[in-house]
Amino acid sequence: MTDPSTYRPAPGSIPTDPGVYKFRDPAGRVVYVGKAKNLRARLSNYFQDLSQLHPRTRQMVTTAASVEWTVVASEVEALQLEYTWIKRFDPRFNVKYRDDKTYPVLAVSTGERIPRAFFYRGPRRKGVRYFGPYSHAWAVRETLDLLTRVFPVRTCSKGVYNRHETLGRPCLLGYIDKCSAPCVGKVSEEEHREIVHGFVRFMAGHTDAVIRDLSAQMHEAAAAMDFEKAARLRDDLQAVQKITEQQAVVLGDGTDADVVGVHADELEASIQMFHVRAGRIRGQRGWIVERTADSDEELAELVQNFLIQFYSDAVEQENITADTEQKVARRGVDQLSHNSTPWSRDDGVHQVVPREVLVDVEPEDAKHTKQMLSDLRGAQVDLRIPQRGDKKALLETVQKNAKDALRQHKMKRISDLTARSQALQELQEALGLEQAPLRIECTDISHIQGTDVVASLVVFEDGLAKKSDYRRFKIKEAAGDGHSNDVASIAEVTRRRFLRYKEDALAMPEEPDEARFADESAPKREQRFAYPPQLFVVDGGAPQVAAAQEVLDELGVVDVALIGIAKRLEEVWIPGDDEPLILPRNSQAMYLIQQLRDEAHRFAIQFHRQQRSKRMRESELDKVHGLGDARRKELVKHFGSVKKLKQASVEDIAQVRGFGPKLAQACFDALHPE
Structure with a gap:
């Protein structure tokens, strides 16, 4: 060092x-x-x-x-x-920006002598034009199957192509007119490349011209009494329209934009990008990136670096593809003017760098980032945060996708058996435990300015959540004065949990045979907490850990390891240590601890909201004379929520079972004070 x-x-x-x-x-x-x-x-x-x-x-x-x-x-x-x-x-x-998954794409090998269209998943290569990405592999194959009716491009591998070229007869696709069969000279190389040009142009978003041409040809064939050809063109037109309809219009003004949403926690960030071309969503991609700090400034820098790296890489790849195509053209394979091809450099760059880039986090240096993107495009790029309308709604959808992608990423890591085993082993080694903590419990406190103070207790066994053992606590002693005291709340939860453990342990039969002769008519008590966790986690730093350890010492619990997890830098606090333990940020142990803490936090907030809603409901209805618990429950059950109850009229309330006009009027007056 x-x-x-x-x-x-x-x-x-x-x-x-x-x-x-x-x-x-x-x-x-x-x-x-x-x-x-x-x-x-x-x-x-x-x-x-x-x-x-x-x-x-x-x-x-x-x-x-x-x-x-x-x-x-x-x-x-x-x-x-x-x-x-x-x-x-x-x-x-x-920072590394890694795809959260490998998306399937539709690829066209424009650098080959006889280009082909094919399904592809993996790193980008020279001389290949990519369209997508698609969310599902079947979507790529369905698109390719439908488009080859209109643009019969080659789709076979090099080996299959060479074999049929040697045999002198086409494959099945050539016989059913879903391939123009350049392998046997059914079309020339120049004619086949013209078909490929149309295919690429359609995939690049120029769909209106294709639909217009097919419609005109269909009507001409029908006018000439060539009904067989007209029927075939009708089927082709329906196939093209099906593809365009699958790409829903999200921006009615035909906008070209990339919409970027970010969702982050303390350790990682998820970035989602929707590619919108001509108002339609043409593709979606996602990345997971490790964070170096938990701050708004770091997130703004992360977004800036992402935009620069993504578009610079995209333009570089586009230039490589264009150069490859020019070399093919110079060899005499493509006799068309390069400037007239649908994949000319300007058209391609404008596809990868759109007119608008919509973000939910402003980059660290938005002015110069915007200037660099404009330089890459060769035209003005609008980089901004949408404030209203359809673009704002679309950004919210992208944000939801980013949040879900991060959740799935973390669940995937922790649901993997190898990852879970590694996480438990890393925890054992880092905390110096005699055995891996197969049962871990975590508690968290939730309140708003000391009101409705509640706590959660979540349980993980073998690295997975065991929701049947979750518990919720209403804090009593620590919130008695109406002020928040997280340290005292942690102590109260720890005491109540481990008192239950000692009670359940004492209630368990010492001999297995005693259970067989127990009185079956006696009420049975579930003894889920008769076994202690190997590791007990509290949400907080040194003060919370010290309070929990004091309770464990008081109760004589010596077989449970205790730690605290502080949110600021994901520090792990151990009782009696002056300095926190810092686990590697990308370790499986850290992901497991974070998952525990987040689950405890979610469960506590859910319970807190329920209690707050219940308190508000009861405080408003308690004023009504003659309204007991049974009728109050019936009222809330009938309308479903206090919000809908407040919107009800006196006549609506009178329709509830057990309510007359007088009581309904009293309820209405209580809910609508002057």
Whole structure:
């Protein structure tokens, strides 16, 4: 581990200009690349007291052995240079944007002598044009099957193509006119490429011209009494219309836009992007990225870096594809003018960088980010947060997708048997336990300014939630004065939970045979808490942990390990330790602990909302003379909620069983005070 003070630049030697900097390790490898408006101000942050740095930043500066920088003329140049260096050096401490899943796409090998269309899933390659991504593999295959009726492009592999070229007869698709069969010379290479051009143009969003041409040809065939051809064209037209209808119109003004939504927790962020072209959703993609800090500033920087990397990569790939196609054209395979092709460079770049980029988090440097995107497109790009209307509604949908993607990502990790086993083993080693904590319980407190204070207790066994053992607590002693006291609340929950454990343990028969001769008519009590957890987790830091440990000592519970989880930096606090334990942020143990805490938090908030709603309901109806518990329950049951009850008239309330006009009027007056 390196001491950062040994390679700290001399005071005043760092310029105050914008620029890009690199940290290198002792072997000279670049471990981190960053940009700054003011190099001196930014770099000085890395050389402060190590205890004040984020754990990831602390690890980076102690791994590095030197720092160097390059001054640039503007902040836009700094953005561009940072992207270039990240692509070149792939630094280990820079944030990685990884797809949350591998999406299927429809690919067209435009770089081949005889292009083909095919289903594809994986990394992008040179000389291939991609359309999508699609949410399901069957959607790609259905689209390809329908389009080959209108554009009979080659879909077979190279081996199949060569075999039929040798045999001199086409495959089945060639016989049923779903392939133009260039393998046997049914069409020339130039004619086949013309068909591919139409296919690509349609997939790029130019659907109106195709539908118009098919309609005109169908009517011409019908007028010429060629009904067989007209019927075939009618079927082709229906196939094309089916594909376009599958892409729902979400923006009626025909907008070209990418909509980016972000949902984040303390450890990771989920980014979802909807591609909208001509007002229709053409594709959807998602990424999961590890966070380096839990702050709005870090999230804004994350969004900025994502936009720059995504669109720069997309334009670079588009340029590579265009160059490949030009080489094919120069070999004489494509006799068409390159400027007239549907995948010309300008058209392609405008497809990957749209007119509008709608976000829910403003990038750190929105002005220069917008300028860089405009430079990539070669035209003005509008980067903004929509405030109202259809675009705002669509952004909310993208945000919901981002939230669901992050939840599924975490559930997938923790539901995997190998990951769960690894998480329990890591916890055992980190906490020094004698055995892996197969049963873990976690508690959390929820309230609003000390009112309706409640607590939750969630249970995980073998790394999975056991909801049948969840418990909810109404806090009594700690909330008696109407003020919040999380420490006392944690102590109360711990005492009540482990008193129940001791009671259940004493009630259990000492000998197994006693259970066989027990009185079956006697009331049975479920003894789910007769066994203690191996690990008890409280939501909080050192004070909460100390309060819970004091209760365990008081009750003589010595076979339960106790920790606290603090939200600020996901610190794990152990009783008696002055410093927290920092688990690796990407470890399975940290994901399990976070899942526990989040589940306890969700369960506590749910119970708190129920209690608050009940209190509000009861406070309003308690004023009604002659309204007992039975009639109150009947009233709420009939209308379903207090909101609907308040909207009801006196006549509506009088329709409830047990209510007359006088009582209905009293209820109405109580719910509508003057």
